[in-house]
């Protein structure tokens with residue numbers, strides 16, 4: 001039986017060994033991909049362990065901990081050194097939960113239901129399988145990407161064959177060295193080894209180039225898809241920001257400490273920064289890691305297969321079995337490594353989330369620097385920053401600890417255990433030389449003893465070097481597999497983040513919303529009609545149960561009411577930012593008729609006229625855009641040129657007219673003077689540089705070495721000239737006078753508009769925008785609050801002269817006479833909509849004011865008189881009773 005098996009094995013030895021290698025390789029590969037699920041439990045164990053050890057973590061600067069504790073303003077922070085456990089568990093809860101609870105929520109039933117009930121925009125949770133498709137689909141659907149991967153694969157195969165050839169040449173080289181065969185050595189070195197170097201270097205460089213090209217291509221593809229979705233409509237990016245940013249929490253609540261609460265808080269804190277990271281950092285990391293994936297996967301696989309096959313075919317006996325044994329050792333030790341491997345997927349997600357939270361706080365300070373500075377809120381901000389930074393550092397410490405043990409084990413096992421096993425394998429033919437020749441005829445061996453010895457010596461040296469080299473390659477390939485496992489998990493972490501973001505975008509894509517709303521929404525460019533429309537906030541607060549009114553083009557509506565009654569909310573529904581909800585009463589039908597929202601709607605390539613325009617209290621000023629782009633926003637330059645038949649002058653004239661009407665023509669002069677100042681600065685710099693260049697040339701001629709700060713000065717010349725025409729640097733002295741400057745340059749100037757212009761000027765500039773677009777309806781939400789009363793009157797008057805129907809919220813009665821309809825909210829869910837006679841109403845208001853002031857003046861006077869009278873009456877009574885007493889006394 002044993003003999004049969006042995007003979008079968010001998011007959012099919014090569015096939016059995018090859019199949020075993022491949023099976024072993026694929027099992028290892030499977031572990032690379034499937035390791036994540038196993039490690040979750042380990043990771044939790046790690047986290048628990050580190051939670052205990054980190055309780056006494058003193059690695060943080062004490063000032064941070066003290067600062068956080070002393071501030072006592074962070075919600076829920078115990079502020080007690082002994083009570084670190086609470087804080088730890090809170091931070092831990094935050095860390096354990098994935099970055100974003102969008103995913104975890106979608107897996108936990110009850111939370112989803114509650115959340116979905118609250119937010120009707122949230123659709124059914126997306127199955128996990130769909131998520132994995134998104135990035136893969138993008139890559140697989142792109143031909144260029146596939147070609148790049150395919151070429152990369154071919155090049156990697158060629159490189160592996162070249163490496164094998166180099167290994168064989170190495171063996172031959174050393175063998176000829178040992179035998180002192182110098183001509184043969186030189187022949188192999190120059191004739192084969194060096195020649196092989198040419199294609200090898202070319203292929204290496206090409207692989208590097210293709211990997212980078214692949215990374216850029218994937219980056220471009222994913223960025224395009226996500227950005228297109230993100231900015232697909234005015235609703236999507238607003239809803240995405242609102243859905244992640246709604247909420248008041250700034251720091252986790254320590255005491256209730258539930259995971260979900262913490263998750264929600266993390267999500268809210270991170271929202272803005274998270275989106276930025278998703279659209280920049282995550283895409284970059286994903287594309288870079290994906291582009292090197294093939295290299296990481298294919299190279300070690302090919303190396304392993306080819307090296308082990310080569311070892312199998314080796315002239316040395318039992319080398320194939322030895323390699324298989326080595327493979328089994330590797331498999332076993334790899335399984336041990338798995339036990340202590342941290343979950344890199346979750347580590348990547350958590351780190352990214354905490355980093356985003358920290359960055360988000362920084363950008364918040366940057367955005368609101370003036371307000372915070374005026375409120376002297378730096379201590380509070382520092383405490384918040386410290387707290388967030390503390391959480392990040394705490395997590396990083398844990399991550400380092402978890403990785404350190406793993407790295408230690410990996411290094412020892414890969415470098416030393418596998419290295420030693422490889423050396424033992426290589427030494428077998430040397431130490432057991434007799435065994436390798438047992439099959440040879442003994443007689444022949446005795447006869448050719450001296451010759452065979454020489455031959456064996458040659459074979460053994462060459463084989464040893466070749467085998468050693470092959471084993472080294474195989475061993476480093478297995479090491480790369482272990483690395484690959486880590487990278488694949490990290491890649492999975494990033495792709496989960498991107499998939500979550502994609503799901504969020506999908507949920508907020510406008511078409512879904514419109515589909516739902518088509519029955520309730522109609523478009524009419526000359527009419528705004530609310531029919532039984534409830535005003536409900538995204539937080540489900542009912543502001544007005546049932547609102548109905550109608551406004552035709554040519555009418556002007558004034559909206560008044562107390563703060564928070566829903567004036568701006570009405571505009572949000574009108575602007576399509578909040579969904580239109582169906583009224584509760586089944587007998588009533590909800591309908592909203594409104595003008596077409598978008599300014600940029602195009603039919604057959606022609607831009608349609610603007611139908612509705614919104615002016616908020618704080619106008620949006622796009623920094624880094626030109627003055628012209630500021631006024632024509634959101635139109636592009638192409639649309640501007642199209643409107644004025646490519647005639648800049650005509651367009652700028654129109655803009656100047658608008659600015660003059662708003663008394664903003666000063667801005668043109670201001671821009672021109674800024675350009676002049678900037679240009680003279682540039683002139684001076686170029687003059688300075690030309691002088692320095694001259695002196696440098698002179699110094700060179702004299703053989704002197706010049707030391708100077710010319711590099712810094714050169715940097716100055718990089719300041720953009722903002723389209724100002726300047727003469728050449730040669731006649732720098734005369735350039736100021738000779739250069740031409742015109743109004744067009746003033747409109748081409750780029751400035752930090754939101755920082756450099758006062759709110760009043762910004763409001764006027766926003767009005768200029770409206771005049772430029774000349775919409776049919778304009779929503780003015782306290783948009784003139786920072787403008788002088790005279791200018792305000794002028795602005796409203798011009799608007800009406802342009803035929804714009806105004807829907808305004810304004811507290812000043814001086815603007816009432818511009819309106820003929822009134823919508824009045826009472827702040828308790830009720831409203832009145834009437835025709836509005838401003839003259840009558842104002843007269844009544846004036847009467848009321850007069851009466852009020854009269855009362856204000858008269859009431860204290862009459863009050864005083866009443867008091868005096870009371871006193872007088874009391875004193876009269878006393879006097880009377882005294883006189884009566886006297887009379888009685890006299891009578892008596």
Ligand SMILES: Nc1ncnc2c1ncn2[C@@H]1O[C@H](COP(=O)(O)OP(=O)(O)OP(=O)(O)O)[C@@H](O)[C@H]1O
Nearest residue numbers: 246537538539543562563564565566567568569570
């Ligand atoms: N994005 C939002 N999510 C949830 N609730 C909101 C949102 N925006 C506003 N609200 C709530 O809706 C209510 C009405 O807000 P709105 O801005 O419409 O008031 P307003 O009448 O314009 O007040 P004001 O005159 O002070 O501007 C407020 O209670 C506010 O808290």
